[in-house]
Amino acid sequence: MSDRLDSTTEELMVENGRLQQEIATLQQQVERLENTQNSRANIPGQVDVIQVVSDAIVVTDNQFCIQSWNHAAEMMYGWQADEVLGQPIITLLNTLFPNETLEEVGVQFLAAGYWKGRVQHHRKDGTLIPILSAITAIQDENGRMIGSVSVNRDISDQVQIEEALRERTRALEARNEDLTQFAYVASHDLQEPLRMITAYLQLLSQRYSGQLDEEADEFIAFALDGATRMRRLITDLLAYGKIGRNNQVFAEVSLEKVLQQVLANLELRIQETQVSITHDPLPTVFAVKTQMIQLFQNLLSNAIKFRNQTDPTIHISVQREPTRWIIQVIDNGIGIDPDMSERIFTIFQRLHTRQEYPGTGIGLAICKKIVQNHGGTIGVQSQPGEGSIFSFTLPITRETVETAVASAS
Numbered sequence: 307m308s309d310r311l312d313s314t315t316e317e318l319m320v321e322n323g324r325l326q327q328e329i330a331t332l333q334q335q336v337e338r339l340e341n342t343q344n345s346r347a348n349i350p351g352q353v354d355v356i357q358v359v360s361d362a363i364v365v366t367d368n369q370f371c372i373q374s375w376n377h378a379a380e381m382m383y384g385w386q387a388d389e390v391l392g393q394p395i396i397t398l399l400n401t402l403f404p405n406e407t408l409e410e411v412g413v414q415f416l417a418a419g420y421w422k423g424r425v426q427h428h429r430k431d432g433t434l435i436p437i438l439s440a441i442t443a444i445q446d447e448n449g450r451m452i453g454s455v456s457v458n459r460d461i462s463d464q465v466q467i468e469e470a471l472r473e474r475t476r477a478l479e480a481r482n483e484d485l486t487q488f489a490y491v492a493s494h495d496l497q498e499p500l501r502m503i504t505a506y507l508q509l510l511s512q513r514y515s516g517q518l519d520e521e522a523d524e525f526i527a528f529a530l531d532g533a534t535r536m537r538r539l540i541t542d543l544l545a546y547g548k549i550g551r552n553n554q555v556f557a558e559v560s561l562e563k564v565l566q567q568v569l570a571n572l573e574l575r576i577q578e579t580q581v582s583i584t585h586d587p588l589p590t591v592f593a594v595k596t597q598m599i600q601l602f603q604n605l606l607s608n609a610i611k612f613r614n615q616t617d618p619t620i621h622i623s624v625q626r627e628p629t630r631w632i633i634q635v636i637d638n639g640i641g642i643d644p645d646m647s648e649r650i651f652t653i654f655q656r657l658h659t660r661q662e663y664p665g666t667g668i669g670l671a672i673c674k675k676i677v678q679n680h681g682g683t684i685g686v687q688s689q690p691g692e693g694s695i696f697s698f699t700l701p702i703t704r705e706t707v708e709t710a711v712a713s714a715s
Contacts, residue, residue: 362458365444368451370395382460384430395456402426402434419443419451427458436465496540504533539668549597549675556707559595561588561602561633565622568602572610581610585622589631592704597676604669605696609637614693629706630682635696642688651684673698681707 362379366372372395375387383399390398396408403411403425415421422440429435438461444453507530515523565588569576576583583606591598609620618638625632642650651674677684677698688694701707 362456362460364395364456364458365453366395366456367453370454372398373453379458382429382435382458383427399427415441415443415454419445424461436461497537500533500537500540504530504537507533545600545668545672549672549679554594554597554679556592556594558590559593559598560590561598564588564595564598564602567599568606571599571603572606575607575610579610579613579618581613581618581620583620583622586624588622588624588633589626591631591680591700591702592707593680593700597679601673601676601698604673605635608669608696609635609639609694612637612639612694614638614640626702629703630699630701632697632699636693638693641690641692642686642694643690644688647686647688650686 359376360378362382363374363376364372364379365374371392372390375385375390380386385398395401401408403423405424411421411423420440420442422438425437425439426434427437438459440457442455442457443451444455446452507526511523511526511530515526565585569583606620610618613620614637621636623634623636625634651670673696674684677700681701682699684696684698686694686696
């Protein structure tokens with residue numbers, strides 16, 4: 307369904323581009339017409355050339371009373387030209403402005419001599435139709451407005467596509483929310499029985515280790531290991547499900563302090579692996595602090611796990627662009643096949659066996675969800691044996707983050 311949604315979105319963008327191009331062409335025709343206008347009386351006689359176009363073109367005087375009404379307008383609205391001449395166009399079509407008020411449109415038009423946007427017009431039979439309208443002022447040689455030309459296009463088909471797209475988007479969002487809620491509730495409810503299973507397996511291992519045969523000891527060890535891995539998986543699923551939920555609190559967060567907290571959390575692993583970690587000065591961002599800790603801890607843990615075994619190094623670089631921060635976690639570890647650069651950010655996707663590298667396969671998926679929740683992007687550049695560069699972006703302004711959060715909620 308997501309592929310169909312992407313396809314529909316692409317078709318809609320192409321159609322929008324085509325509409326805008328055609329409107330621009332018609333406006334060029336209007337400008338050429340405009341240059342021929344010398345007085346109000348000349349307006350109707352100069353518009354015969356636009357009778358053959360497929361869009362409704364309406365010429366009005368400086369009081370917005372209709373002076374010319376082409377054949378396409380007759381077909382679109384249902385009135386013949388002799389029925390509408392001299393009538394105020396806004397009153398005749400009972401024009402509605404869904405995104406602005408009439409006063410706002412008037413101010414923009416008088417200031418720029420041009421306005422383009424969506425309106426709703428009523429046909430003669432009362433039918434309401436969506437219109438993409440472009441209005442250009444006609445001026446005399448002294449710059450006085452003597453009339454206007456409106457180029458109107460019925461976009462009913464486009465509006466239907468947009469509504470279908472919105473409906474599909476809403477359906478997908480609802481399904482995603484249902485799945486997230488299910489995963490969160492299921493994971494939460496599984497914790498208690500799993501704690502009981504783990505506790506009794508530990509008791510079996512402590513009380514009967516060596517008293518049963520070797521095979522029984524091995525079975526208990528397998529069961530205990532499975533329960534431990536399941537508990538870790540449930541914990542990660544809960545962390546994944548919490549990202550983007552309504553209880554998140556955005557505030558000014560010092561990434562310097564976040565990194566110090568993460569380094570303290572990973573202190574034992576850093577000492578054991580003797581990894582050298584350096585970093586550029588880190589900025590303060592508008593974010594959820596706990597999620598920033600998760601993000602940095604997951605990325606650093608990943609770099610430590612897949613480190614170079616002889617001289618492991620990790621460096622965190624920072625680059626500022628006009629609207630965003632680019633932060634990179636650069637390591638000299640085992641690297642990644644470029645063909646897998648997208649797969650690793652998918653939940654439960656693993657490139658190695660659990661025996662080689664333990665884990666649940668959720669860590670980088672959590673990173674991606676956190677970054678997207680903050681209006682950023684994340685990716686990786688890598689080659690096998692040449693280390694990896696994990697790059698993510700965070701918006702600089704608070705307003706950009708709030709807009710991203712609002713659109714995602």
